Amino acid sequence: MTTTQITYLVFGIVLILAVVFDLGLMSKGSKTMTIKQALYQTLFWVALGLGFGAFVWFEEGKQTALEYVSAYLMEWSLSIDNIFVFVLIFSFFKVKEQYIPRALLIGILLAILFRVIFITVGVELVNRFHWLLYIFGAFLIYTGFKMFTTDHDDEFDPQDSWVLKQLKRYLPITLEDGHGHYRIRRHGKPLYTALFVVVVMLATTDIVFALDSIPAVMGISRNVLVIYTSNIFAVLGLRSLFFLLRGAVSKFDYLQQGIAIVLVFIGLKMLGEELIGTFVNKNQQVVISLVVIVGCIGGSIVYSLYNRKPGVPKDKEE
Numbered sequence: 001m002t003t004t005q006i007t008y009l010v011f012g013i014v015l016i017l018a019v020v021f022d023l024g025l026m027s028k029g030s031k032t033m034t035i036k037q038a039l040y041q042t043l044f045w046v047a048l049g050l051g052f053g054a055f056v057w058f059e060e061g062k063q064t065a066l067e068y069v070s071a072y073l074m075e076w077s078l079s080i081d082n083i084f085v086f087v088l089i090f091s092f093f094k095v096k097e098q099y100i101p102r103a104l105l106i107g108i109l110l111a112i113l114f115r116v117i118f119i120t121v122g123v124e125l126v127n128r129f130h131w132l133l134y135i136f137g138a139f140l141i142y143t144g145f146k147m148f149t150t151d152h153d154d155e156f157d158p159q160d161s162w163v164l165k166q167l168k169r170y171l172p173i174t175l176e177d178g179h180g181h182y183r184i185r186r187h188g189k190p191l192y193t194a195l196f197v198v199v200v201m202l203a204t205t206d207i208v209f210a211l212d213s214i215p216a217v218m219g220i221s222r223n224v225l226v227i228y229t230s231n232i233f234a235v236l237g238l239r240s241l242f243f244l245l246r247g248a249v250s251k252f253d254y255l256q257q258g259i260a261i262v263l264v265f266i267g268l269k270m271l272g273e274e275l276i277g278t279f280v281n282k283n284q285q286v287v288i289s290l291v292v293i294v295g296c297i298g299g300s301i302v303y304s305l306y307n308r309k310p311g312v313p314k315d316k317e318e
Helices: 003-023 035-060 062-092 097-128 132-149 162-170 194-220 224-236 238-245 255-271 273-277 282-306
Strands: 183-186 189-192
Touching: 003 035, 003 224, 035 062, 035 224, 035 238, 062 097, 062 194, 062 224, 062 238, 062 255, 062 282, 097 132, 097 194, 097 224, 097 238, 132 194, 132 255, 162 194, 194 224, 194 255, 224 238, 255 273, 255 282, 273 282
Parallel strands: none
Antiparallel strands: 183 189
16 A cells, blocks of 8 residues: 555544544533533544644655645634634524534534535546636635625625525425424424524535635645545534634634635735746745744734724623
């Protein structure tokens, strides 16, 4: 077996064990995580993701490992941004606390499946039509500027969601929780509950985020191994991250701007790839990308902790 095949094999084993671990030992039915439990589990997922990066270094070399870490941190920071939308969805549908863990778990498993499909299609398209990278780069720049100037509160409204409108159009929907069931029967007819709608919206919302994140990862690395593994490891920790950050995510006022700057940087890098390559070699580009990602994301989080946006209500600050 080649080193790449061994890395894929280890990744597959770790992924299966992680999902089984999350479904079994860490889920405990519908029991809600405490902040302490969420912190420990989040640290576990981050350690697992970074530990795989160390394994990649051992098997594939320094450059591939640095590409993986850069891509993982990019995906992980976008996951934090994803949490805000998840909070809005659960709040809008008034999902009871005991039903949140299971809905999150199913939504995240579906998100992993959809990401694998998206990555496979995206990589194949780029391999056949290299010029698509320039479109991806322009798209990232546009998304970055839009994200920098758009407030979270104006960005997503579950009530106006295209997904919710389509579900109502084609399925009999009730906004009752169905006591934890995804489908109930009333007067002999099936009705899909709010919990079913929430799971679908969690998975499809992640697809929307993947439209940004997958091109961003391609701007960091063209290595298929890096693209797949960094995406999936970042998504795996979403559930514990949700319980850890749902009360504090509104405190990160400037995280969105930090992510936006990174997206613009990667978009510019993709557009100027050939020109940049004449002045900076591949190894240096990877290091620069890692420094920019860590600096922008870390800096925006620290800045958010000590500065509040003008006009933020006091009750939101506390």
